[in-house]
Amino acid sequence: MKISFLNQSFIDHIDKYKEIISQFSLSDYPFLPTLKDEQFIREIYSKVLKTATELANRTDALVIVGIGGSILLSRGILQGQNRDNVYFLGQGLDFDAFNKTLKMLKGKKLSLAFISKSGTTIECKLMFEYLKNFVEKENIVVISSKNSQIYKDAEKEDISCFEIPESVGGRFSFFTPVGMFPLAYAKLDFLKFYNGFLQEIKSFENDIFNSNEFSYACARKELSSNFQVESVISFDYKIQSLLPCICQLLAESLGKENKGIYPSPCYFSEDLHSIGQFMQEGKKCFFETFITCAKDEKNNSKNFNFNDEINNIKSIYKKYNSVACNSSIKAHADGGNKIINIELDSLSEEECGRLIAFFILSVLLYAKLDGVNPLNQGGVENYKSNMKKFLNE
Numbered sequence: 441m442k443i444s445f446l447n448q449s450f451i452d453h454i455d456k457y458k459e460i461i462s463q464f465s466l467s468d469y470p471f472l473p474t475l476k477d478e479q480f481i482r483e484i485y486s487k488v489l490k491t492a493t494e495l496a497n498r499t500d501a502l503v504i505v506g507i508g509g510s511i512l513l514s515r516g517i518l519q520g521q522n523r524d525n526v527y528f529l530g531q532g533l534d535f536d537a538f539n540k541t542l543k544m545l546k547g548k549k550l551s552l553a554f555i556s557k558s559g560t561t562i563e564c565k566l567m568f569e570y571l572k573n574f575v576e577k578e579n580i581v582v583i584s585s586k587n588s589q590i591y592k593d594a595e596k597e598d599i600s601c602f603e604i605p606e607s608v609g610g611r612f613s614f615f616t617p618v619g620m621f622p623l624a625y626a627k628l629d630f631l632k633f634y635n636g637f638l639q640e641i642k643s644f645e646n647d648i649f650n651s652n653e654f655s656y657a658c659a660r661k662e663l664s665s666n667f668q669v670e671s672v673i674s675f676d677y678k679i680q681s682l683l684p685c686i687c688q689l690l691a692e693s694l695g696k697e698n699k700g701i702y703p704s705p706c707y708f709s710e711d712l713h714s715i716g717q718f719m720q721e722g723k724k725c726f727f728e729t730f731i732t733c734a735k736d737e738k739n740n741s742k743n744f745n746f747n748d749e750i751n752n753i754k755s756i757y758k759k760y761n762s763v764a765c766n767s768s769i770k771a772h773a774d775g776g777n778k779i780i781n782i783e784l785d786s787l788s789e790e791e792c793g794r795l796i797a798f799f800i801l802s803v804l805l806y807a808k809l810d811g812v813n814p815l816n817q818g819g820v821e822n823y824k825s826n827m828k829k830f831l832n833e
């Protein structure tokens with residue numbers, strides 16, 4: 441992975457951030473030592489894998505009930521990998537959306553996983569209590585804090601339970617049963633993602649000031665004085681599927697105390713034909729962060745000939761997608777837009793794990809620069825408690 445900048449002279453001023461970042465320590469964030477404990481994570485994973493494999497072998501589909509940090513990353517990964525035997529419910533209270541998914545599930549033998557750290561989020565609890573009636577007990581799994589009522593009740597009812605460690609909050613919890621179970625059910629190799637995650641943390645720790653995370657966090661901080669919005673852009677389906685989770689991480693961790701940058705996901709080429717117009721010629725209230733994948737040299741050969749390649753549609757799409765990416769970056773840069781390009785080496789599971797670590801670490805650094813606590817989400821909690829209050833009235 442490497443990071444580059446267009447139309448920015450911020451790199452000349454980066455030293456001014458070193459003093460504050462020299463006080464930064466990963467041990468100040470209790471979820472990180474938990475996630476970095478490889479033996480601990482591998483032990484939990486072997487238990488989760490066993491249960492998930494048994495359930496996958498005896499059922500047709502898995503319904504995951506969860507919202508926000510409890511599902512966004514696993515949903516993105518499964519979507520990017522075209523795993524269509526896992527369904528997500530509990531993300532809203534609109535009956536039509538719920539009913540549409542129910543119809544798709546008709547006739548399937550189901551597994552059901554409830555994923556919620558608190559165990560009390562209304563959207564999810566309502567859905568879980570309803571769906572529980574239609575799924576055999578041995579095919580249900582509860583993933584929650586050990587202290588939650590729902591975890592305690594599930595244990596009493598002999599339902600399989602996996603704990604979300606107390607130190608690990610929603611949007612940081614993918615490398616716990618929260619992400620392990622969905623991936624294992626869908627037969628994706630969780631450990632490949634985890635290895636990439638660990639590698640990125642190690643290389644960050646070795647040299648924070650020369651890390652991609654340091655450059656990205658400082659660039660955002662510089663840009664935040666002139667821009668309110670960060671368009672987070674991708675041309676690749678596997679990355680596009682992760683954009684909601686990346687934007688959540690940035691928004692929920694850093695949007696507080698009247699600070700932060702509003703992250704807006706952009707799906708190119710489609711958005712180039714709609715909001716792309718604004719991005720080139722509208723009000724300059726945003727900067728752009730592209731997440732791209734290194735070019736495949738073979739597909740970029742100058743001799744590329746449409747007629748020769750017509751039978752190789754994959755090669756054509758790769759070539760055209762990469763040309764669309766370069767063309768839009770150039771057009772936007774020529775128009776004066778500030779651009780950050782995070783270029784991945786590949787779209788492999790390991791590189792995806794690195795990307796997750798990259799955003800988590802960058803968020804922690806930026807929070808340090810902005811003086812906010814990245815681990816809480818007071819606004820979200822207010823909404824949740826209002827909802828409970830109004831329902832009880």
Ligand code: PA5
Nearest residue numbers: 508509510556557558561610611
């Ligand atoms: O990142 C977060 O903390 C939030 O997005 C939560 O994950 C989300 O609100 C769901 O909470 P819970 O897992 O308690 O149901």
